Amino acid sequence: MADQAFFDAMEARIPKGQVRTRFAPSPTGYMHVGNLRTALYTWLIARSKGGVFILRIEDTDQGRLVEGAADVIYKTLAQCHLTHDEGPDVGGPVGPYIQTERRDLYGKYAQLLLEKGAAYRCFCSKEDAENVDVSDGVQVHQYDGRCSRLTPAEIAEKLAAGLPFVIRQKIPRTGTTTFHDAIFGDITVENSSLDDQVLIKSDGLPTYNFANVVDDHLMGITHVVRGSEYLSSAPKYNLLYESFGWEIPTYVHCSPVMRDAQNKMSKRHGDPSYEDLLAQGYLTDAVLNYVALLGWSPRGEIAEQEIFSLDELVKAFDIGGISKSPAIFDIAKLEHFNALYLRALSPEEFCAVATPYIRQAVENPAYDVAEIAALLQARCEKLTDIPEKLGFFDALPAYDVAYYVNKKSKTDEAISLAMLNAAVPLLEALPAWTAEAIHDGLMELAAKLEVKNATLMWPVRIAAAGCLVTPGGAVEICHILGRDETLRRLKIGQTLLSK
């Protein structure tokens, strides 16, 4: 018999009068971009309504357990500042927060459903239960419900014989079910199109379909945020809530994040996960900001705003701004966001995040990392762009004299040689090797020679760096290189140009 006292005690634990949302990933070992967005929206709904954000681990599929996967989830949420108020690691009033630790509880609620006549034991093997209808090569499963017609005597007999069974939801054969979704509105389906889905598997563990309903209710979840792939199961969940007599939460079904017009982002196709994006040189804040806008847009007077801190998102977020159609992930736009975030960092912060990448390319300890970082900050879109820009510091590349020819700067090989011939003695004689001194000295020289600044700067920069494109101009590069190295390189330039 159902244990009424137990149910009453469970009901008594449920916090009332607050918005409660939950992020409920199954531990797969990495965070999809789509998952991250769901977590973000779920967190935002809670925070924007002064509510509670809960983390629940859905690990009922024993075949797919991944070692250490829960840690990835904790770590990602923490890195993204999506802090949870309740969860396996922090506890809370309605735990445990890991489904396998709630195992016994699902059985009790399934028993309750059995007694209410809203579920039944099914002794069919997986194969027997399959009523596969092949149309156009598509397999369609729908259980025919034969075990729902077993007599009590037959059930007792099979139970006594120790036959394994699952518990299935008993769906009405007629009528329709309507549910409401905050994004999609009212959706109505024929009950006859709904399958008598399995609630409790033969291993005794609940399916997702059952566990999420029971847990969402027992945890007092007010807004159920999940991917739109659950839209077609929602009517069955409604029926379950109704059978229990529970209040139906607000559903928020989010459309997927796509890699292109027809495929979801997926690890299998080589699409980046959150961890991958970090490894590719993107900043967490930029990823969050970009992902927030993939499928949600601000309305009203801030409709044009694109850059949002997490706090600003909390203030601006509303469920009504979530879009119904899938959004294609555009790495180019993420890059743009990332570039903006890199530039918004203080020089010290930027230097801190950039240093490892600078050191990949620049090993010479004589070169000032902070000074290099300062050049880079406005010139890279992601941190992994950095090393390739700095190759010339440690070793002057073998370059083509044609680099000295630049129409816009009005230089060619002969002019460049003249410029270097004038610049070398000047730099040699400079009293102090400061950026100001180099700059002023060269500018005065250009004035004295009656040439455009660029006419002098171009060959100096080419000789110093040996490449066409450099982070920063001649002055900055010479200063970082130091006087000796600069002069050594300019003399190499003179030699090259003299041939």
Add this chain to the structure above:
RNA sequence: GGCCCGUUGGUCAAGAGGUUAAGACACGGCCCUUUCACGGCUGUAACGUGGGUUCAAUUCCCGCACGGGUCACCA
């Protein structure tokens, strides 16, 4: 295939029964400049389609096309 959902420039998207149909990214051009970049200015580019309803439809309704989701003892 059944059921459900969606469809504004290449991408993210705002928008409302009457607008020159925003903005951002990308792309092109120009300016600035000590290269590249940054910054500034500017340009190309969109309401899937056929029927209704209406004085008026991209906006509302229906069909179609296309795309997605789902139809597991996976979540």
